[in-house]
Amino acid sequence: MGTGASKDAGEGSKEERDRLEQAGGQLYVSLKMENCKLTGDLVPHVYGSVPLVGSWDPSKALPMERESVSMWELGFVVPPNHETLDFKFLLKPKHSNAPCFVEEGPSRLLVGGALQEDARLALFRLDSGEVLEYQVFVKADRVSPFDLAASWRAYQDNFRPSSVRWIPDVSINSAPQTGGENGCSAGLELDLEHYVVPTPSTSANSTHVYAANLTENPRSLISASGSSTYPVKEMEVIVPDPSKMFQSSGMVESKSVGTFSPLQRQENQRGLFVDRGVGSPRLVKSSSSSIFSTDLNLDHDTKNSMPAAAGAVAAAAIADQMLGPKEDRHLAIILVGLPARGKTFTAAKLTRYLRWLGHNTKHFNVGKYRRLKHGANQSADFFRADNPEGVEARNEVAALAFEDMISWMQEGGQVGIFDATNSNKKRRNMLMKLAEGRCKIIFLETICNDVNIIERNIRLKIQQSPDYAEEPDFEAGLQDFKTRLANYEKVYETVKEGSYIKMIDMVSGHGGQIQVNNIGGYLPGRIVFFLVNTHLTPRPILLTRHGESQDNVRGRIGGDTAISEAGQLYAKKLANFVGKRLKSERAASIWTSTLQRTILTASPIVGFPKIQWRALDEINAGVCDGMTYEEIKKNMPEEYESRKKDKLRYRYPRGESYLDVIQRLEPVIIELERQRAPVVVISHQAVLRALYAYFADRPLKEIPHIEVPLHTIIEIQMGVTGVQEKRYKLMD
Numbered sequence: 001m002g003t004g005a006s007k008d009a010g011e012g013s014k015e016e017r018d019r020l021e022q023a024g025g026q027l028y029v030s031l032k033m034e035n036c037k038l039t040g041d042l043v044p045h046v047y048g049s050v051p052l053v054g055s056w057d058p059s060k061a062l063p064m065e066r067e068s069v070s071m072w073e074l075g076f077v078v079p080p081n082h083e084t085l086d087f088k089f090l091l092k093p094k095h096s097n098a099p100c101f102v103e104e105g106p107s108r109l110l111v112g113g114a115l116q117e118d119a120r121l122a123l124f125r126l127d128s129g130e131v132l133e134y135q136v137f138v139k140a141d142r143v144s145p146f147d148l149a150a151s152w153r154a155y156q157d158n159f160r161p162s163s164v165r166w167i168p169d170v171s172i173n174s175a176p177q178t179g180g181e182n183g184c185s186a187g188l189e190l191d192l193e194h195y196v197v198p199t200p201s202t203s204a205n206s207t208h209v210y211a212a213n214l215t216e217n218p219r220s221l222i223s224a225s226g227s228s229t230y231p232v233k234e235m236e237v238i239v240p241d242p243s244k245m246f247q248s249s250g251m252v253e254s255k256s257v258g259t260f261s262p263l264q265r266q267e268n269q270r271g272l273f274v275d276r277g278v279g280s281p282r283l284v285k286s287s288s289s290s291i292f293s294t295d296l297n298l299d300h301d302t303k304n305s306m307p308a309a310a311g312a313v314a315a316a317a318i319a320d321q322m323l324g325p326k327e328d329r330h331l332a333i334i335l336v337g338l339p340a341r342g343k344t345f346t347a348a349k350l351t352r353y354l355r356w357l358g359h360n361t362k363h364f365n366v367g368k369y370r371r372l373k374h375g376a377n378q379s380a381d382f383f384r385a386d387n388p389e390g391v392e393a394r395n396e397v398a399a400l401a402f403e404d405m406i407s408w409m410q411e412g413g414q415v416g417i418f419d420a421t422n423s424n425k426k427r428r429n430m431l432m433k434l435a436e437g438r439c440k441i442i443f444l445e446t447i448c449n450d451v452n453i454i455e456r457n458i459r460l461k462i463q464q465s466p467d468y469a470e471e472p473d474f475e476a477g478l479q480d481f482k483t484r485l486a487n488y489e490k491v492y493e494t495v496k497e498g499s500y501i502k503m504i505d506m507v508s509g510h511g512g513q514i515q516v517n518n519i520g521g522y523l524p525g526r527i528v529f530f531l532v533n534t535h536l537t538p539r540p541i542l543l544t545r546h547g548e549s550q551d552n553v554r555g556r557i558g559g560d561t562a563i564s565e566a567g568q569l570y571a572k573k574l575a576n577f578v579g580k581r582l583k584s585e586r587a588a589s590i591w592t593s594t595l596q597r598t599i600l601t602a603s604p605i606v607g608f609p610k611i612q613w614r615a616l617d618e619i620n621a622g623v624c625d626g627m628t629y630e631e632i633k634k635n636m637p638e639e640y641e642s643r644k645k646d647k648l649r650y651r652y653p654r655g656e657s658y659l660d661v662i663q664r665l666e667p668v669i670i671e672l673e674r675q676r677a678p679v680v681v682i683s684h685q686a687v688l689r690a691l692y693a694y695f696a697d698r699p700l701k702e703i704p705h706i707e708v709p710l711h712t713i714i715e716i717q718m719g720v721t722g723v724q725e726k727r728y729k730l731m732d
C-alpha cells in the first residue's frame with residue numbers, strides 16, 4: 001500500500017530542484033482509493049476547503065474516476081507552492097438524492113503535494129451500521145508538461161477522448177524496478193551509434209552554415225555586374241486560420257510600452273488542473289487570481305463562441321493585409337543591436353517560421369552586401385563612427401539592401417527582415433524615410449547583458465563569419481572583432497522611436513523579457529508570440545512515426561487501427577532507445593496523437609509523462625479515410641488527380657489539406673520552441689512532414705513529398721548554433 005506522497009517531490013539536491021524548477025516543474029498529485037468489496041452505486045468523491053472541491057459543500061464534491069473494478073482515482077496538477085488543501089473523502093450514490101457518507105475522522109491536509117500524515121484508511125459508516133474501509137494512496141511527482149496540456153486544452157476547442165481504453169490523455173508511468181527481456185534497462189546497453197543512418201542532403205544542419213550566407217543575394221549588386229538576374233519566386237500567401245487567433249489575442253495589441261513574459265512564467269500562477277482521463281469533462285486553468293479554480297460551467301455554447309470571436313479577429317487581420325493603407329500590406333522587421341547579439345540568428349529563425357506559416361518572407365543581410373561591395377576583410381577601422389568613408393560606405397550598402405527589399409515587396413513580397421546593426425538614430429531615420437509610404441516598419445532590437453554569452457557569441461562569430469574566414473590567427477580575429485564592437489558601442493542608441501519589439505536577455509528562456517511598443521495587427525502579434533517563446537537552451541527533439549499499423553499493412557490511409565507485430569517490435573525498440581538516449585533527462589516528455597497507433601507505440605516507454613495532442617493526429621482524409629490509394633484512384637478519379645496535381649493545397653472532401661495541417665500544428669511548433677526539456681513526438685507521416693519542414697527549413701511546396709520512413713527516429717538538436725539533425729533507423 002502506498003503511504004504519503006512520494007518524497008522526491010520536495011527533496012533532492014538544490015541543483016536538482018533548480019533544474020526541475022527551470023524545466024517548469026509542477027506537481028502531479030494522484031489520490032486513489034481502493035476497496036475490493038463492491039459498493040453498489042456509491043461513488044467516491046473528494047470535497048474540501050477550496051471551491052474546486054466544493055468549499056465543504058457535499059453537493060459540489062468532485063467525483064473520482066474508476067480506474068479499475070476496485071480502484072478510484074482523482075489526479076490533478078498543482079504548483080509545488082500550492083495553497084494548503086484541506087479535504088475529506090465522501091461516498092455519494094450515483095443516481096439518487098439519497099444521503100452521502102463522509103469519511104470518519106479529521107480532515108486531511110495536502111501541503112506541497114504531500115499529505116501531512118500517513119495516508120490512513122478511509123472509513124465510512126453506512127446507515128445500516130456497516131463500515132466500509134478503503135485504502136488510500138497518495139502520490140506526487142514533479143512534471144512539467146501538464147501545464148502545456150492544460151493550457152492547450154484551455155484555448156483549443158478540439159480535444160477529444162482517447163480511443164484507446166484506459167489510457168488517459170495525460171499520463172505518467174514509472175520506470176520499472178528491474179528490466180525485463182524487452183524492458184528499458186535491458187536496452188540500456190544499446191549502442192545508439194549503431195543505428196545512425198545518413199541524413200538527406202536537405203537535412204536540418206544549419207550549424208555548419210553561417211545564417212547570413214543563406215540570406216537574399218544582393219540583386220542590385222549582382223545585376224550591376226551583369227553576372228546574374230534576380231529570380232522572382234512564386235508568391236505564397238495563406239489566409240490565417242481563425243481558430244488560431246484567440247490563442248495569443250491577449251498579447252498582440254499594445255499601444256504603449258508593455259512587458260511580456262514567456263508562457264513559461266504563467267506556470268508560476270497557482271492553479272489546479274484535474275486530469276479527468278478518458279472521456280470526462282475537463283477542468284481548465286482559470287486566469288483569475290483564485291488559487292484553486294474551475295471552469296466546470298464551460299458549456300457548449302460558451303465553447304462554441306470562441307472560434308466565432310476568433311474568426312472576427314482573423315477577418316480584421318485579413319483586412320489589415322488587403323484593405324488597409326498600401327504600406328500596411330508589406331512589413332519590414334528591422335533588426336537593431338550591437339554585433340554578436342543574435343540579430344542574424346533571430347532574423348533567420350523568424351524568416352523560417354513565417355515562411356513555414358505561408359507568409360512570403362525574405363531575409364536581407366546588409367553584411368552580405370558590404371562583403372560583396374567592399375570585400376570581406378575590412379578591419380575594425382572601417383566600423384569607426386569617426387571614419388566618414390566607412391560610415392558612408394556602410395550607409396550606402398544598407399540603403400542598397402533596403403531598396404532591394406522594397407523592390408521585392410513591390411513584386412509581391414510580404415515580410416522583409418532587414419538584418420544590420422542599425423544601432424543609431426540617424427541610420428534608423430534614414431531607413432524610416434526609405435520606407436515612407438512603401439512598407440510598415442517594426443524595429444526588433446536584441447539586447448544582451450550577460451558578458452559570458454557575449455564572449456561566447458564573439459567566439460562563434462570568429463569561427464563562422466566570412467569576415468574572419470581569411471584570418472588564420474584566431475586571437476588576432478578576436479581582438480579585431482572586439483575593437484569593432486567597441487566602435488559600435490560608442491555610438492549605440494537603443495530604440496525609442498516608432499513601433500518596436502525589444503528582446504532583452506532572452507537566451508535561456510527564463511529571466512529575460514520582451515518589451516513591445518505600438519505593436520498591433522495579426523502578423524506583428526504572431527511575431528511577438530513566437531519571439532516570446534523562443535530561447536537557445538540546447539535540447540533534442542525526437543520525431544518518429546508510430547510503429548507500423550494494421551492499416552499500413554493493408555495499404556489503407558487514415559483509420560485508427562492498432563499496430564502490427566512489426567509495429568509492436570518497433571515500440572519496444574523505441575522504448576529502449578528513448579530510455580537510453582534520455583536517461584539523464586528527467587523532465588523529458590512524450591507527445592503522441594490521439595490515435596491508437598501512436599499511443600500504443602508510446603506505451604512501452606516508461607518514466608516520462610505522455611501527452612496526447614489532437615493537433616498531432618494524422619491528416620484527416622475525410623471521405624477517403626480507410627481507403628487504399630488504388631481505391632481512391634478507381635472510385636474517385638477526379639479527387640485522385642486533383643491531389644496529384646497539388647498535394648499541398650488539395651483538401652480531402654470533408655477532410656484536410658497539408659496547409660490545414662500546417663496551420664493546426666502552429667501551437668505545437670510554439671510549444672516545441674518553448675520547451676527546454678527534450679520532447680519525443682510520436683505522430684504520423686503527414687504531420688511529421690510538416691513539423692520536420694519547419695526545423696529543416698524546407699519550402700512549403702516540398703512538404704507533402706518529404707520522406708518520413710517508418711521505424712526511424714529523426715533527432716533534431718536545437719542549440720546556440722541553430723538546428724542539427726541526426727537519424728536512427730531501428731528496424732529495416
Ligand SMILES: Nc1ncnc2c1ncn2[C@@H]1O[C@H](COP(=O)(O)OP(=O)(O)O)[C@@H](O)[C@H]1O
Pocket residue numbers: 337338339340341342343344345346446447448453457460461503505506507536719720721
Ligand atoms: N537573443 C539573443 N541574445 C544573445 N545571443 C543570441 C540571441 N539569439 C542568438 N544568440 C546567439 O548569438 C550568436 C551570434 O549571433 P549572430 O546572429 O551572428 O549575431 P549578430 O547578427 O547580432 O552579430 C548566435 O550563434 C547565438 O548563439
Ligand SMILES: O=P(O)(O)OC[C@H]1O[C@@](CO)(OP(=O)(O)O)[C@@H](O)[C@@H]1O
Pocket residue numbers: 545546549552556557558559618619621683684685686704
Ligand atoms: O499525404 P500522403 O502521402 O497520402 O501521406 C499521408 C498518409 O500517410 C499515412 C500512411 O499511409 O499515415 P500514417 O500511417 O503515418 O498515419 C496515412 O494515414 C495518411 O493519409
